[in-house]
Amino acid sequence: MTLACPAIDGVELLSAYRPGLSSVFASPSGTLLAEGAEAEVSGGVHGMLPDQVEAMLTGAGPGARAVVGAIPFAPDAPARLVLPRLLRRGTAPPAGAAVPTARPAPARAGGAPPCDDDGYLEAVARAVRDIRAGRYTKVVLARALRLAAPGFDPAPVVRALAAGASGSYTFGIDVGGGQTLFGASPELLVARRGRYAVAHPLAGSAPRSTDPAEDAHRAAALLSSAKDRHEHAFVSEAVADGLRPFCRALRVPVEPTLTATPTMWHLGSRITGEITDPDVSALRLATALHPTPAVCGSPPGAARRAIAELEPFDRGFYAGMVGWCDAAGDGEWAVTIRCATAGPEGLRVYAGAGIVTGSDPHAELTETTAKLGTMLAALGPADRALTTRGA
Numbered sequence: 001m002t003l004a005c006p007a008i009d010g011v012e013l014l015s016a017y018r019p020g021l022s023s024v025f026a027s028p029s030g031t032l033l034a035e036g037a038e039a040e041v042s043g044g045v046h047g048m049l050p051d052q053v054e055a056m057l058t059g060a061g062p063g064a065r066a067v068v069g070a071i072p073f074a075p076d077a078p079a080r081l082v083l084p085r086l087l088r089r090g091t092a093p094p095a096g097a098a099v100p101t102a103r104p105a106p107a108r109a110g111g112a113p114p115c116d117d118d119g120y121l122e123a124v125a126r127a128v129r130d131i132r133a134g135r136y137t138k139v140v141l142a143r144a145l146r147l148a149a150p151g152f153d154p155a156p157v158v159r160a161l162a163a164g165a166s167g168s169y170t171f172g173i174d175v176g177g178g179q180t181l182f183g184a185s186p187e188l189l190v191a192r193r194g195r196y197a198v199a200h201p202l203a204g205s206a207p208r209s210t211d212p213a214e215d216a217h218r219a220a221a222l223l224s225s226a227k228d229r230h231e232h233a234f235v236s237e238a239v240a241d242g243l244r245p246f247c248r249a250l251r252v253p254v255e256p257t258l259t260a261t262p263t264m265w266h267l268g269s270r271i272t273g274e275i276t277d278p279d280v281s282a283l284r285l286a287t288a289l290h291p292t293p294a295v296c297g298s299p300p301g302a303a304r305r306a307i308a309e310l311e312p313f314d315r316g317f318y319a320g321m322v323g324w325c326d327a328a329g330d331g332e333w334a335v336t337i338r339c340a341t342a343g344p345e346g347l348r349v350y351a352g353a354g355i356v357t358g359s360d361p362h363a364e365l366t367e368t369t370a371k372l373g374t375m376l377a378a379l380g381p382a383d384r385a386l387t388t389r390g391a
């Protein structure tokens, strides 16, 4: 990173995070706390964002020469990228860091939240029929859960996620309108540091088990699953194809490897390359790749139409990207998954799964329930879940 401020303890920055007043992004390479807004870009044409951000950074003072923010899933939905008044840079939160934190305010109480399981099962079954009929080859279908949580404060949850999900990209981003986007994504869309670009797409998943033998069995089964490897290949090939025009010496693993989060196993591919044009920023790479088949599908146009037909809610910032980009073009953008939004309309938690020809609706329901579990566990004991497929 080429940020102007000296490195301080990332745990301190997470403790100083105040939703509504600041945004925070913690990755394996460091923690950023963005306070106030000197300027912002909220354009709804994502292809224009890199130029707008570059112009904003060129005019910025030396103290905050980086933008921090989030870009939604839909290509025409307004982004929120802020040039902060004060940008503080710190170390990465250490694994299991004891971040001083109050217990997360209970968002739910009693019992599992009622979910429109039948609606999701039907949507997956319909997608499998569409795939077999040749309409598209992969689509990612998500569920959204709405929870009542008056006065909810995301800050303790963000701190708990940063302490508990090492290797992840933890964020609490003020997205405007009194809304905070927060979560801990395991998936790196793309990062640029100097001449090098790296992406680490994930696709193909299995819920983890608390029993070590069963957990190891599930990991091995995932690694050898033909259906999951097929599902993964769409993503790894699309990301490699997306980076190729910008890079030389692109290295694409022939075989995926396992990535673990506290709740899930994933198949992942770490793709690296050397950038040919030094003016191509991390944000430009990210907007060129987004949305990958990890959150949309293949081919992208038909998958988008299927998502619009089969998901009864607006994805908003879910399945978009979240991160930062500095004046030198360096930056990190994570795929906005394992996340929630908190605002005047309550809490919304999101999770999706890739559907291919061999997908079983009940297995996808189990997978999305496990993925929702990342955020539900961090949110604390259950209360009034309003649920909904149309959250």
Ligand SMILES: C=C(O[C@@H]1C=C(C(=O)O)C=C[C@H]1O)C(=O)O
Residues within 6 Å of the ligand: 140, 142, 187, 201, 202, 203, 204, 205, 266, 294, 295, 337, 338, 350, 351, 352, 353, 354, 355, 371
């Ligand atoms: C869409 C999500 O996750 C994505 C889908 C995956 C899959 O289908 O196996 C795995 C990781 C992510 O790329 C989500 O968590 O909401």
